[in-house]
Amino acid sequence: MVFGWFKRGLAKTAGVFGGVLDVLRRKGKVDQAFLDELEKQLYRADLGTTATATIIDRVRQGFRDKEVGEEVSAFVRKQLRDLLASDSPGLAYAASGPTIVMVAGVNGSGKTTSIAKLANRLKKDGKNVAVAACDTFRAAAIEQLTVWAGRIGCDIIKQGQNVQPAAVAHDACEAAKARGYDVLVVDTAGRLHTQTHLMKELEKIHTVVSRQIPGAPHEVLLVLDASNGQNAVVQAEQFSKSVKCSGIILSKLDGSAKGGAVFAIKQKLGLPVKYVGVGEGLDDLEPFDPDAFVAALFDKG
Structure with a gap:
C-alpha cells in the first residue's frame, strides 16, 4: 500500500x-x-x-x-x-473454476461503489471479472451497478427489480461457469442489520451459491462505513450471524475520524480488513496493510 x-x-x-x-x-x-x-x-x-x-x-x-x-x-x-495482523490478508481464490465473492452491507455504506472498485482492481490484475446485480429490491442499485460495469468494461448479470435475489445469483453462477469468468462479484440487497427478512435473503443467496459451485462463496466481504465507528462493530456482529463473513471492506475512510474501529472489529470478531476505500474514484481502493495503517496513524509529518 x-x-x-x-x-x-x-x-x-x-x-x-x-x-x-x-x-x-x-x-x-x-x-x-x-x-x-x-x-x-x-x-x-x-x-x-x-x-x-x-x-x-x-x-x-x-x-x-x-x-x-x-x-x-x-x-x-x-x-x-x-x-x-491476519493469516489471510488477500482474497481467497478457488483452486479451479470461478471464484465467487459475495458482498454485503447496509444501505449507504458504499457497498455498490466498493463492488465497482473491487471489480476494477481485479480486472486490472488480469482477471476475467463479472458482477451480479442481486440487490433487486432497489432499482437504483441495478442501474448504478450497470453504469459502473460499463465504465469498467466487465459483464453484468442482472434481471428486473423485485426478482428474487437468489434467482439472480443462480443464473449468475451458471453464467460464470459457462463463460469462464475468473471472479464473480455478487452484490446483495443493501439492508439494515435489524431487517430480519432481508437478512434471510442474504442467507438464501449464500445457500444457492454454495449449491451451484463447490466451495463457494470463497469470500463474503462486508462493507462498513468507517464513519460509523463502534456501530460498525454491531453491524459486523449481526451480519456474521446470518452468513459467515470472511473479511471487511472499510469504505469512506477519508471522511472519517473513526477508522480506529477496525481494531475493535478484528479483536472482537476476528474479521480482517481486506480492502480500504478512500475517495470516489474507481482506483480508490487499496489492499489493507496493517504496517502502513499504523504508521500513518502516528505520522505527524
Whole structure:
C-alpha cells in the first residue's frame, strides 16, 4: 500500500490518534496515571473496550514503573499492528473454476461503489471479472451497478427489480461457469442489520451459491462505513450471524475520524480488513496493510 495515499486517507483518524501519541511522548514513568490517560485516549480513538484493555494490560505488564520513552511507544505500535495482523490478508481464490465473492452491507455504506472498485482492481490484475446485480429490491442499485460495469468494461448479470435475489445469483453462477469468468462479484440487497427478512435473503443467496459451485462463496466481504465507528462493530456482529463473513471492506475512510474501529472489529470478531476505500474514484481502493495503517496513524509529518 502506498504510504502517502494511505496517510491522506487517514488524516482525520490520525488526528484523533494524536492524543495517543501525545501521551506516549510525555516524560515520566509508566504509572497508573499514565495508564489511565493512555486508556482514555485509545478508547477515544474508537478502539473499543476489548482492544483497549488488551493493550493497557500488556503495557502494564511490560513497563510498569519504567520511564516513558521510545521503547514504550514502539511497543504500543507493535501491539496495534499485531491486533490487525491476519493469516489471510488477500482474497481467497478457488483452486479451479470461478471464484465467487459475495458482498454485503447496509444501505449507504458504499457497498455498490466498493463492488465497482473491487471489480476494477481485479480486472486490472488480469482477471476475467463479472458482477451480479442481486440487490433487486432497489432499482437504483441495478442501474448504478450497470453504469459502473460499463465504465469498467466487465459483464453484468442482472434481471428486473423485485426478482428474487437468489434467482439472480443462480443464473449468475451458471453464467460464470459457462463463460469462464475468473471472479464473480455478487452484490446483495443493501439492508439494515435489524431487517430480519432481508437478512434471510442474504442467507438464501449464500445457500444457492454454495449449491451451484463447490466451495463457494470463497469470500463474503462486508462493507462498513468507517464513519460509523463502534456501530460498525454491531453491524459486523449481526451480519456474521446470518452468513459467515470472511473479511471487511472499510469504505469512506477519508471522511472519517473513526477508522480506529477496525481494531475493535478484528479483536472482537476476528474479521480482517481486506480492502480500504478512500475517495470516489474507481482506483480508490487499496489492499489493507496493517504496517502502513499504523504508521500513518502516528505520522505527524
